[in-house]
Amino acid sequence: MQNFERVGLGARLGTAVSSVAFGLVLFAIPMTLHATEEPSYQVVQSLSGVEVRLYEAYTVAELVVPGPADEAGNQAFPVLAGYIFGKNKGERKLAMTAPVTQAAVPVKLDMTAPVIQTPQPGGFRVQFVLPKGVTAASAPEPLDPQVTLRDIAPHRVAVIRYSGFWSEANYQEHLASLQAALRSANLLAVGEPLYSRYNAPFTPWFLRRNEIWLRLATAK
Secondary structure: OOOOOOOOOOOOOOHHHHHHHHHHHHOOOOOOOOOOOOOOEEEEEEOOOEEEEEEOOEEEEEEEEOOOHHHHHHHHHHHHHHHHOOOEEOOEEEOOOOOOEEEOOOOOOOOOOOEEEEEEOOEEEEEEEOOOOOOOOOOOEEOOOOOEEEEEOOEEEEEEEEOOOOOHHHHHHHHHHHHHHHHHOOOOEOOOOEEEEOOOOOOOHHHOOEEEEEEEOOOO
């Protein structure tokens, strides 16, 4: 979820992905009320209910699956979670959130947020953001050849944040608001929208953090 490029959730993000697939990854990880590491950014402009953020570089582990949209999470999440939780090569010291730890094979990475799903030609791309300080060059090598690592360059995105259920109706309503705010501010979005989730499915709907990101054209 674009280099975070082309991350349009598009239409059919079903609740099955939210409740089943997301639960596979986060069953034992309380991503609900406490802070979870996420990529660093600065808010450089505020619009009506929308933030323009400048993100620093970060790295993702990603997997492309055939879909359809409401099955992509089920297909990808167990594989990516396996990588995050130890199905990787390497015996090294990794800079994580806190503290810095050292682990023998396999290396276990901290869980971060958000988790992204995006349509791709022939399937859907699901991404996990890796901990700060971990790059594609320094991250442990995945054991599963389907998992790839990628460095994401700094970039600007317009973001709308909202609570509620992970549903297509909720997504479409807020995407329309985000696009309207950009038109009013004469800001040009490029690529497709990115849908980002930050909480486990057992989080009450009114406490959930959902976001839609639109990458902005480079300022001239």
